[in-house]
Amino acid sequence: MTYYSEHSKVWVSVDCIIFGFDDSKLKVLIGKRQMDPGRGEWSLYGGFVNANESIDEAAKRTLGDLTGMKNVFMRQVGAFGKVDRDPGERVISIAYYALINVKDYSEKLRKEHGLEWINVTELPQLYSDHNEMVRKAWRLMKQKMKTEPIGFQLLPDLFTLTQLQRLYEAVGGEEIDKRNFRKRIKDMDFIEKTELIDKLSSKRGAYLYRFNKKMYNEDSNFKL
Structure with missing residues (x-):
């Protein structure tokens, strides 16, 4: 039996806002988008949620693929679901922010993914609503650091x-x-x-x- 056939389907993705601290600056890891739509635009790193995994598992998998690192501090930022946020399909994205020590991240892996550390205050225009994701993640991190010493992750x-x-x-x-x-x-x-x-x-x-x-x-x- 098929359920919910009367409802339209949407795609669910995760996007990772990866913060690092280097040269006295708070930085974000971004790269050029490798797929359409938006190929070549600056973007956060993300991916779609597989049918056999939770959104948290999808975020950990995505972060692991990107950094090769385990046990990274990660927290959910929230859901982003404006109807027209993705010109390709109806996509709802769950954003997460992660904190890593820049020196622990492999330069070889960074170059393989074509990523750059950019000052959070100097970010270019990113794909879709990714700038909004970064702003919200930064705001949540500021609040969190006032009550928990999460900054030591950086x-x-x-x-x-x-x-x-x-x-x-x-x-x-x-x-x-x-x-x-x-x-x-x-x-x-x-x-x-x-x-x-x-x-x-x-x-x-x-x-x-x-x-x-x-x-x-x-x-x-x-x-x-």
Whole structure:
């Protein structure tokens, strides 16, 4: 027996907004679209949901194909379903944002996919409503970072306080007072100071810090 035959069918896809942090800038991974319609236009990376997988599974598969990375931080942004959003067919897309350390992403894989890291504030016009997806994802990430330390997904395991401050400034879109920022950091037990010194980005040398996930799980009062 066939059900719902009286209703029209629509396509369901997923699109991944992949954020990275490099050179004190928040960046997004985009590439030229490899299919019609819109071939050659700047676009996010995505794909259609297979009949045998959930939308979350489709997003993880798409992200895995793109980055070759596992256990990546990913959250759903929402559904985008304007009737005319795709000139090819009636397509509803579920967008997800992911956070990765740029240095962990294979340059070979990036070049194979023809992708570029572009500053989030300097994005070109993207295919369909992809700019809207990025704006919403960025807004959700800003809100999330105020209550959860998700920003550490974008940093190397060892980082300086200057790097950490630059990250929060890049995501928040505004400068932060250095003294107040470091005062707040000192109150966070889950940010550990090590005995290691970074002499590459600082002439005087700066202490390296790390995120202690175990300590964070014991501290439920995080707010920055």
